[in-house]
Amino acid sequence: MSYAPPKRLQAAILDWAGTVVDFGSFAPTQIFVEAFAEFGVAVSLAEARGPMGMGKWDHIRTLLNDPAIAARYAVAHGRAASDADVTALYERFMPLQIEKIADHSAVIPGALDAIAALRARGLKIGSCSGYPARVMERVVALAASNGYVADHVVATDEVPNGRPWPAQALANVIALGIDDVAACVKVDDTVPGILEGRKAGMWTVALTCSGNALGLTHDQYLRLPAKRLAAERARIADLFAASKPHFLIDTIADLPGIVADIDGLLAAGRMPQAC
Known part of the structure; x- marks a missing residue:
């Protein structure tokens, strides 16, 4: 038996606040x-x-x-x-x-369509958060009432060590039946969340505008002048630089295009650990 690297993504592991719900991560x-x-x-x-x-x-x-x-x-x-x-x-x-x-439970604009597009490509949807289980129970229920249900949820107190340790991301791999960590992409709006994905051996996508780093409501984000938005993107990219995300995008609405790009990299034999 020999090792065969994955050719396509099998799962997306999504953060919650600032990634799928709660634009600006205010809660x-x-x-x-x-x-x-x-x-x-x-x-x-x-x-x-x-x-x-x-x-x-x-x-x-x-x-x-x-x-x-x-x-x-x-x-x-x-x-x-x-x-x-x-x-x-x-x-x-x-x-x-x-x-x-x-x-602060509203689903981020474009998130449901993006997740539907990932599911159409055959990806499973895992999730993890810095919230403990007793808060996640409420977060998950509110998200379900707004149309979002992940395939698996891991709270920070359900593993020995929370982010930036990789335990939550890896718990999703096990629960979802994924056969290679390189077939997963971790999506997060925080540095600890990107480090979690990196340490788990996954592809990583950092969100620059929907989460904690920008810290604005969706309406405030849309009203930012182009020059100010460009400056904020550059500032936030610098914040993420040391954690080495593979990709940076504004919001989860942009994720399907990145997933297609990652599938292309995997098909060409590229692995997240080497990128």
């Missing part, structure tokens, strides 16, 4: 701001966006490790934040997130 970031405020610590939306893509406990820990936020926490509480404090913030974040998730 998680806004709740971080609100949760920290309840603990007497001011955190800006831009600061909250910084570690996006990580599991939420790790996200909070990373924020509290930031010198400026750590100093504010120390002023408010008279000491540095411990892991127990991180857990307390996390436990406050969770019910707030579940309560407010419906406010």
Whole structure:
């Protein structure tokens, strides 16, 4: 028996907020701001966006490790934040997130058509998120009511390590019955999500305009002047550069064309690890 590389993609592993739902990725970031405020610590939306893509406990820990936020926490509480404090913030974040998730649950324009096009090419649709399972249950239900149902969902607390570790992406490979990681494409709007795909040996597509990095609503994105949009694309490409995504596109609406390009690369014997 000898190794035969795949000739076509078999699955797309999609992120959720900022990728398929919640244009601008507002649901998680806004709740971080609100949760920290309840603990007497001011955190800006831009600061909250910084570690996006990580599991939420790790996200909070990373924020509290930031010198400026750590100093504010120390002023408010008279000491540095411990892991127990991180857990307390996390436990406050969770019910707030579940309560407010419906406010930012709309499917991103073009997502349903793009996913239908992928299914027509024979791809299975996996998914993963920085949300834990109790939040994902609500996210998945809301998405289904809006017409989106993934073939498999992996929450960050259902694996030993969340993003940027590859465990969630690989859990999808196993559950979907994919026979080669090189036959998968990971699509995400965050650096940890792209690193997850890279470490899993998959093709990777970074979204520059629908997610956390741009941080605008769909209407605000559409109203950006061409010169400003070009500058934002360049800035966001620089943010992603070190994670080495194979492709960058504005939104998931552009994904079917990239999938066709990847199929062409696979047919020519190219592999994601070598690109």
